[in-house]
Amino acid sequence: MRNYDFIIVIGTVIVLAILGFACLFGIIYAYESAKNIPNWEYSKEYSNYVSTMNKIATPIVVALLILLSLCIPKRVFPRNILNITALVLIGIFGIISILFTYVEGLLVLLVIMLPIQTAVLILTLLKFELKYEKRGYLTQIGSSMIHLGIIVFILNFVALRTATIHLMVFYISMVLICVGSAFTFYTQEIYEQIKKFREI
Amino acid sequence: MDFSAYLSARNTVQFLGEPLFTTVFLLALISCVLSVLYLYKKEERYEKMSFLISLACVFLLTIGFILLIYFHIKIHQTIDLQDPFSNEIVGKYWIPLWINEEKLYFWMFCFAIIMILIWKSKREMREFNVSLNLIFGVYVFVCFFFSNPFKSPLSQFHEEISLWNSALAALKTGQLAHWYVLAQLFESMYGRMVYYYNTSYMWIHPPLLFFSYAAFTVTFLACIFMLLKKDDTYENLAYSITKIGYLPLTFGILIGYPWAVVAWQNEPWWWAPKINASILMWILYTSFLHLRIYVREKKIWNLTAYLGIICFITLIFTYLVTYLGVGAHAYR
Numbered sequence: 001m002r003n004y005d006f007i008i009v010i011g012t013v014i015v016l017a018i019l020g021f022a023c024l025f026g027i028i029y030a031y032e033s034a035k036n037i038p039n040w041e042y043s044k045e046y047s048n049y050v051s052t053m054n055k056i057a058t059p060i061v062v063a064l065l066i067l068l069s070l071c072i073p074k075r076v077f078p079r080n081i082l083n084i085t086a087l088v089l090i091g092i093f094g095i096i097s098i099l100f101t102y103v104e105g106l107l108v109l110l111v112i113m114l115p116i117q118t119a120v121l122i123l124t125l126l127k128f129e130l131k132y133e134k135r136g137y138l139t140q141i142g143s144s145m146i147h148l149g150i151i152v153f154i155l156n157f158v159a160l161r162t163a164t165i166h167l168m169v170f171y172i173s174m175v176l177i178c179v180g181s182a183f184t185f186y187t188q189e190i191y192e193q194i195k196k197f198r199e200i
Numbered sequence: 201m202d203f204s205a206y207l208s209a210r211n212t213v214q215f216l217g218e219p220l221f222t223t224v225f226l227l228a229l230i231s232c233v234l235s236v237l238y239l240y241k242k243e244e245r246y247e248k249m250s251f252l253i254s255l256a257c258v259f260l261l262t263i264g265f266i267l268l269i270y271f272h273i274k275i276h277q278t279i280d281l282q283d284p285f286s287n288e289i290v291g292k293y294w295i296p297l298w299i300n301e302e303k304l305y306f307w308m309f310c311f312a313i314i315m316i317l318i319w320k321s322k323r324e325m326r327e328f329n330v331s332l333n334l335i336f337g338v339y340v341f342v343c344f345f346f347s348n349p350f351k352s353p354l355s356q357f358h359e360e361i362s363l364w365n366s367a368l369a370a371l372k373t374g375q376l377a378h379w380y381v382l383a384q385l386f387e388s389m390y391g392r393m394v395y396y397y398n399t400s401y402m403w404i405h406p407p408l409l410f411f412s413y414a415a416f417t418v419t420f421l422a423c424i425f426m427l428l429k430k431d432d433t434y435e436n437l438a439y440s441i442t443k444i445g446y447l448p449l450t451f452g453i454l455i456g457y458p459w460a461v462v463a464w465q466n467e468p469w470w471w472a473p474k475i476n477a478s479i480l481m482w483i484l485y486t487s488f489l490h491l492r493i494y495v496r497e498k499k500i501w502n503l504t505a506y507l508g509i510i511c512f513i514t515l516i517f518t519y520l521v522t523y524l525g526v527g528a529h530a531y532r
Contacts, residue, residue, distance in 0.1 A: 170458060174451070
């Protein structure tokens with residue numbers, strides 16, 4: 001399992017690096033366009049640029065989600081099932097993208113992953129024995145919260161961009177990511193504070 | 201609006217702040233020389249003297265910061281925005297302490313405090329501490345020459361409010377030829393007040409980011425030391441300090457979104473260079489934290505260290521992107 005985790009981590013870093021390159025491309029493209037096209041930011045070319053960037057980012061986000069999909073059920077299922085899960089998810093995304101659009105493909109992935117990750121968070125909260133790389137109750141809750149937060153965050157941008165609840169859902173994802181990060185990174189400090197509070 | 205009281209407060213800040221910051225600059229210079237001497241001769245007394253002088257710098261920077269707080273309180277007390285048509289006061293200014301030239305000062309101030317805390321708690325890491333002090337010297341140098349908050353306090357705000365004051369004076373003396381000029385100016389002033397100077401977002405987003413930038417400066421140096429010394433101490437320090445900076449960075453970036461949705465409704469900010477650069481920086485620090493889990497694996501040590509250095513270069517780039525003039529974040 002350790003090797004498997006290592007591959008997932010390296011895979012995540014590579015996918016993040018690709019997204020980083022996409023951002024770098026965006027920066028250079030924006031400067032070049034602003035230099036050559038007068039009032040570029042208020043022109044049709046700018047809208048085309050935004051839609052191109054969205055198109056570039058989508059497969060990268062899907063790759064991140066696939067890695068996340070390997071990461072999430074690994075708490076519950078053995079490795080062979082994980083590989084099948086990943087292949088199934090890629091297949092579902094591919095078929096729906098061909099039949100409809102890549103946005104729908106991404107949406108279906110997210111809808112599948114949302115209940116799974118919610119279940120993982122609930123099981124972790126209920127102290128079920130799930131497989132985690134890191135030990136400690138708070139760290140595990142934090143890790144689950146970050147994963148759920150990322151799914152809610154992406155889902156919000158894919159499906160709820162114009163909905164009235166967009167900002168509310170954004171705040172929920174933000175709280176999940178930030179509180180999750182705090183639990184993961186500052187576990188020791190939080191435990192010490194809880195201990196002090198109990199002593200009082 | 202009591203413009204003369206505002207001017208008097210501004211002059212006081214200038215009068216006291218300039219010599220104060222010049223002293224900090226000179227002390228930082230001496231401290232840097234002592235740090236270099238320590239690195240060269242390895243005599244403990246140089247390191248000790250360097251530490252004491254840096255401590256004095258932090259003390260003076262704190263006084264400078266208090267001076268800036270005083271100035272901001274004075275602005276709140278003396279400057280209000282009045283609708284020239286209805287005579288209704290639409291608001292008083294609550295200007296955050298990290299805008300215009302004060303940004304870099306705040307960032308430097310955060311770094312100085314972190315540096316002193318590390319220096320005090322890890323006295324045995326002498327080479328690392330004096331190297332941190334050299335970086336502090338660079339901060340002071342850049343801030344003193346390129347972003348001195350006492351040279352012309354809140355220059356951009358001052359320009360805006362002076363123009364507004366002149367327009368009001370012209371209105372009183374009957375020299376203002378067109379009312380719509382005043383109306384336009386008022387609209388612009390009101391927009392700046394509501395969505396920039398007085399917005400609660402400005403009290404949260406920038407300081408969190410500057411604090412994380414300050415923490416990540418230490419990560420940067422720790423990564424250089426990881427490459428030079430191959431010692432676990434620096435890897436542990438790089439990780440602990442990145443953890444401290446990462447959460448404010450994430451929260452700081454995210455909290456910007458709801459504000460941007462409201463304030464930049466018709467502005468071109470999606471995939472703008474500053475946004476791209478911020479995402480890039482966040483991605484790199486996330487990768488850094490992921491990669492360091494396996495820092496003991498073959499080749500990962502160096503890779504992590506190089507990544508930490510690239511992260512910091514991206515951070516500086518992200519900060520400078522604002523000044524390059526494309527997108528809603530840009531200064532034009």
